């Protein structure tokens with residue numbers, strides 16, 4: 001969704017803001033803009049453009065902006081079409097204040113009517129523009145941050161904002177309530193950004209703003225206050241992500257790079273979490289006491305998108321390994337349900353970004369009812385991690401491709417490890433059995449490498465089917481969520497209609513779709529439901545559906561039923577989702593590239609959905 005970057009310091013702001021915007025591209029956007037204070041004339045100069053950042057870049061190249069204080073923005077349209085007028089930054093009537101905003105202002109219409117009555121002139125259809133006019137209204141003999149605080153108190157909705165003004169040209173102000181905003185702290189320069197990778201090449205020291213906080217940055221100092229103006233002291237957090245991790249490293253797309261990173265990430269995770277000698281599993285930020293975890297009566301998992309699919313696998317794992325009833329909901333449903341949860345419920349919130357609005361709202365509801373919340377999250381210091389009782393970091397590194405890949409397998413791995421940990425402390429599995437499972441889990445990175453070695457074959461097979469009109473993905477039991485994830489990957493990046501189904505439901509509807517123009521991806525590794533999948537394959541075959549099967553090595557039976565088989569190494573069926581998903585990701589990737597789709601930034605999608 002919308003992204004913010006702001007700079008104040010010794011360098012030319014445009015040299016920081018433009019590359020910063022490019023690093024925000026992955027969040028999804030449809031227009032962009034930049035505003036810089038030109039010190040010679042003490043005026044604000046704004047450049048905006050619909051479309052890709054390169055359009056904005058061209059504008060700036062033809063007329064560079066010289067100045068060390070500025071703000072920039074990638075917009076993902078909510079109110080008003082993605083036009084130049086609606087792109088941020090927005091300015092006040094006198095062009096003295098410029099503002100960028102991420103979020104939604106729900107009561108903007110009434111505020112706008114009032115401001116128009118008072119003589120303010122609006123130039124866009126956005127909800128955002130009311131904020132800059134409100135600041136203008138209050139900005140009379142008081143500092144910018146105070147005018148901003150007065151304005152923000154009138155707003156209902158969610159926001160992160162960055163503001164500059166020619167009246168105080170050595171100041172950059174930011175605020176958050178509901179949308180993420182962080183400060184990057186450098187030497188002789190400071191930054192505002194929606195997330196850390198945006199300015200990771202300039203600093204590794206960050207401060208995460210909490211809800212209802214305002215930050216005032218100068219080039220050598222910063223201060224933070226709450227919306228009442230009371231000073232807040234916060235510690236810097238060092239983020240050791242390498243900037244190279246946020247670059248493509250020779251791959252044509254981030255998505256392909258991230259798919260190929262998975263074996264290493266899982267191996268690192270297992271090495272970090274399982275003590276080699278004692279075989280004990282440790283989670284350094286999992287702060288819920290073991291005693292509380294022993295006593296929980298049920299688990300509720302909440303998540304969105306790909307993280308939701310990881311959560312469904314989690315449900316199967318917790319029920320089978322820990323003998324605890326587990327439920328799962330998409331966060332947008334969970335938050336509005338009459339939740340039957342209490343202090344005996346453990347809520348597990350899964351989120352790559354830790355900023356997904358519905359997931360955050362979900363855990364807030366859960367906490368109100370006394371539930372304990374664990375976050376499985378990839379982004380250090382994100383809102384979800386700060387609001388949860390315990391955290392399990394997935395340590396997958398920055399995920400830039402909008403379609404989630406490595407975050408998914410890291411989430412699955414975290415879920416397996418947590419399930420073994422829980423099974424151990426609740427004494428529902430003997431340690432010998434847990435150790436046997438862990439041995440099998442440790443083989444997964446090498447087995448993933450074996451699957452990735454077959455990329456050429458998978459690419460060829462996928463491209464062959466790139467022109468089909470729709471895809472059906474079928475799986476059973478613990479690979480039912482794999483079917484959902486395979487279909488989601490394909491529709492996200494190739495725009496081909498794709499549905500994931502529990503294979504047992506095929507006869508209750510999807511079978512009507514099957515003919516020679518449709519592909520059916522059948523997920524059929526060795527498992528207790530293998531024979532059932534074979535029956536599905538037979539039924540599809542007799543209706544001339546094109547079958548792509550994913551099966552365990554040496555499965556000759558499947559080979560006889562369909563020529564198109566992708567093999568994965570044999571593992572315990574409980575771990576099979578970790579292997580199955582690799583061909584599913586690659587199928588989607590190669591079909592999308594064959595169709596010349598923008599794999600890393602698919603249309604209409606955002607990496608981090610920070611509004612409801």
Ligand code: G6P
Pocket residue numbers: 304305306307350351352353354355356359402403404605606607608609
């Ligand atoms: C968006 C992204 C998905 C992601 C989902 C949940 O839809 O495009 O890739 O799975 O949000 O995001 P989260 O950060 O909470 O995992």
